[in-house]
Amino acid sequence: MEQNALMWVCYDSVETEIRSSLSKRLLWEKRKEQMRRSKILNGKADNALRMMNNAGFRIKGPVRFVVDEKLPFMGYTMDQEQEHSIVVAGKALSSGMIEGLLVHELSHIYRTETNHPSHNHTLLNGVAAQIAAKSKIHARYQVKILQEIVNHVQDLYADDISFQVFAKNQTRLGSLDQIGEFFLSWTRTEPAQSRNRKMKVWLDLSVMLNNAFVISNLERHQIRHFEQEAIRANQVFLSKIDSNLSESSAHFRTFMTNLKEEISEHEFKQQLLKYMNSFIQLAVS
């Protein structure tokens, strides 16, 4: 096991899932399977930490790796007081992408540990409080979309690290073209289907920023062929939504593409507020 970060692997809420009606044998079988999968995650986490370290991004840790069999998406990272947790979906563990996913999540942790403004929770909470005080946004889907668009910014900063690790480990993690293709698969060409006009605007804007994120990420790492394909897919999407919204696509893309590596907390906060306010202005128009 890589010695640079304390690490242990566990299963999420294993016991709560086991109903008393299950026989002891079934319980034992289930525990055995969980131990087997924990071991797999353990090995993958060790590899991912080693790749980060070799590329110059040493994680101090401790990091806790958790499998959540029922998680509907691939994975996420949680930061608590003195510990980071990476939660991966059961399906992610079985996919060929698990080490790439762990490198991405560890890159978030690297940004947090090195106190990059994009991963400074005090700063982000301050921005959220300012936005909440100024705008009347309370619906759950709206709050979720605002979290998503902040996430795009954090993902771009995390991927600036992950892509350097990917580039150094192409035989293990897949070529940059394969990674580009993976990102391209996130672009969407269809607008939202909602009879609620207000909700449709928010959902269409959410797709527009998701596409902008993909294009910007490919552009930042010069994966040109897939960037062009993502631009084409986005054009199809933009042709199907309200032109008042689509006209702003380039603005958000430019913002994401030009996010600077070296940025002070003050400047980042101002930029993030501007980005979020321009999104909200459009969404409530």
Ligand SMILES: [Zn+2]
């Ligand atoms: Zn992420």
